[in-house]
Amino acid sequence: MNKLVIPRDSKKEFLGRWNFCVGTGRLGLALQKEYIDTLAFVKKNIDFKYIRGHGLLCDDVGIYREDMVDGKVVPFYNFTYIDRIFDSYLELGIKPFVELGFMPKKLASGAQTVFYWEGNVTPPKDYEKWSDLIKAVVKHFISRYGEEEVLTWPFEIWNEPNLPGFWEHADEKEYFKLYKVTAEAVKSINENLKVGGPAICGGADHWIKDFLKFCDTENAPLDFVSRHAYTSTVGEKTPHFTYQEIMPQEHMFDELKSVRKMIDETKFKRLPFHITEYNTSYHPLNPVHDTAFNAAYICRILSEAGDYVNSFSYWTFSDVFEECDVPRAEFHGGFGLVALHNIPKPTFYAFSFFNELGKELLYKDEHIIVTKKEDKSIVFVAWNEWFGKASDEEKEYEIAIPFKDGKVFVERYTVNEEYANPWGTWREMGRPRFPSKEQIELLRKVAVPHITTNNSVAENGTVNIKFVLKKNEVSLFKLKVVEDESDTYIGLDDTKITSYK
Template sequence: MVIEVKVPQKGSLFKNNSNVCVGSGRMGLALQKEYMDHLKIVQEKIHFRYIRCHGLFCDDVGIYREYSNDNQTIPFYNFTYLDRIIDGFLESGIRPFLELGFMPEKLKSGDRTVFYWKANVTPPSSYEKWAKLISVTLNHLIERYGREEVITWPIEVWNEPNIGFWAGTMAEYFKLYEYSAKAVKEVDQRIQVGGPAICGVNTEYWLRSFFEHCIKNKLPLDFVTRHCYTANRPIMQPCSEFIYHTLEEPTNMIRELKETREIMSDYPEIAHLPLHITEFNSSYVPRCPVHDTTFNAAYIARILSEAGEYADSYSYWTFSDVFEEMDVPPSVFHGGFGLIALNSIKKPTFYTFEFFSKAGKELLYRDENIIVTKDSDKYVIIGWHWHDVREKLPAQEKKYRLLLPSIAPQVLLIKREVGGSHANPLQTWSNMGKPRTLNKGQREILRASAEPLQTDKKLYQNNGIYEIEVSIPCNHLCMLEIIPVNDMTKNYLGFDLREFYGLDS
């Protein structure tokens, strides 16, 4: 069946926040060359505005130290690595979305840690010293980068305190938030601070309790943060280095965003605040092969097509597979979260974000599989078709016949496609025999295999209408750009493509 869509002349604002922020592993990874190489790649094509990392205060960044002198404990603040990291971010055209965590060794109240790199998740042994650490760090950043710059960096208090990333109680998190938020505002009232950075466990209870605590105690709260993943419980397989899930519909994340907005609307002091999804993805495990697939590219596209209606940012977790929560990655493709695999190989979902970064500001049409947008001088159409091939029923191609109002007598139609054997380096890697490490030749092959198929043709109006056929196979993603052409052919004497190729000149 072909769906015919008569696209209107005028539309509404497309609330596209897909490149506001992106996630990262711990901040200390920015000291690795490959991490910064990957950041350069995403910034060249996607242009994220902010980056959110764990581990600002972890000991591999090395900010907080204590020394004893004459039986006195003297704090020492070392910003050598932090300066190097922030310099690198700003040089890459991206600002930090600062997450306050985890606990430095000298401020911990216990030994509970998470991740391969042992992030300490216990409350501070001294909340006063924790607050001082925040204020000294922010004042250093202001001195180095300028006050007007640093006040544009949002600050989130901790990470997922409603599960194992916080060893304290809810009440202790609220205490941490109070000390942290007040410390931020004492540095500069204009710096935005928020939380509670929860994941999808007891969401409503945590949000309402947090809102009511902030309102009752008149605590600073400039934005609300939470995380969204759409995977069900892992399917554990014996003797496997990979973890698999069944997945919810991508619209379940949209539903969660709506529900979060509805909860916020019950509190007049909260209702108008920005909502930032500071982590989202399909699976929440960095060993799930779904992250490396063309399925994921199409699946995430459905989320990006509508999430901006409810959230002011939605930060894909993560931009790079330089990531070590479950040990050092054991192979180039291992199910990592990143948009870019090790060896600087773009994954299919990289193009989901690149395509949406090119979307027009005006929304003309949207449904479950396609979005039509427009700027003053061009159309951008993005189509996707995700289907879990583990289901028994086959998926039929999605077919559209789009009728678009003319923007110029002659235009160029460019189509880029992800799916099948195009922009699918996971398939090529499998064809290679799944090498653990890559030699130079294998890297070149995989990087080339990661590029989409690009085709183009001339397009002419007919009675003020362009007629375009769009077919989207199962687990494919595509982008069509329609760009006006200033045809200069007549300026070239005797140039005729038909002479050799039989093409329209």
């Protein structure tokens, strides 16, 4: 039994860093109806402020083109698709966290690409034309959306250049050159625009040190530092899946604290530090993303990572995503909070539960966070990620919570292996790759939390709440004062109802 006594007031704030940004598949996917419908659903229920994805400058978005005029190659900048994409984002109330990449093929120095959709990852063959492209893009954004709006957009330069798959030869020196040219191009349009990098993945933090030293000695613009964070091991790959062990959350927290310390030991002390991608597995074909375990595991990161970084962006909001080809099944291990056909996964509800929390932080530990809202109601989330140890399969709690004396209405919303687990239902169906409309409708029906309600009583300024968390469970609790109007009903007598005597 875990017994907790929650403080009456804490004077602490639960920082909204957990929903600052969310990741997306390449930007060109935003031209699909299902993508926009899903984003609208996610925004309504979770209220992410920014969205970040690859492919702004890739050929499917079509910004960089070339014409032949009088025997000379003349660049042409085409904003038809990116306007449609960013218009859609802003209409939904979500801003771009702009990633500048990858390389337009006609501007590329080589043929190396990444992903099914062939994003070119080579340096520009002409840095002057690259700089002109960046200037034209930023100018257009300001012209279309206004300077005041675009000044709120961060501009991140490239993605994971420490990996040879994302940047030819993982050439650090060449990336630093690209970074400086790009950052200076952005700043030449408006010096108050925010630029940053190096957007590396974990395991290569010497890049952070080298990058900060470069920006210092070369006087390269730098307004924020970015990095990615995943907690999976290398694992085993099969033709259709990747299986990896997931390390405890402390692995991520230790990395975040280490990089924060690294930044603060330089002239860039206290510079914003953004995690522009994170998840359990870094592979888009790992079934763990579809599970209740993933939801319970992520809760501690939502609760705690904001203590170490300025923002952390879950990768990604939707399974409308094509890094490893077009998805081959309804559930295929995709990164998304929401599966294909707009079916919420358990992790979606972890986020939506956190969206219900108040701003005043009363208490948190490794498995619970308790908050107070402006209307004095209490909202808390509790979770139990299960790594397989028998003694941890269930957790029992008794919590003393400060509350106004009288009746208390308690709502509980639960996600676990049994409830709001469409992946489990899909397995029971026989894992249909391309489910029928009737099967899709059933998966949507089961993809909802289990709701229970009850009355409790607060005495001497405290209400006691007892509950049990099953394995891989996340529960949201809402405690509100009961405004009882029973005595306004003339002749009310429930004992006269058959079976209630």
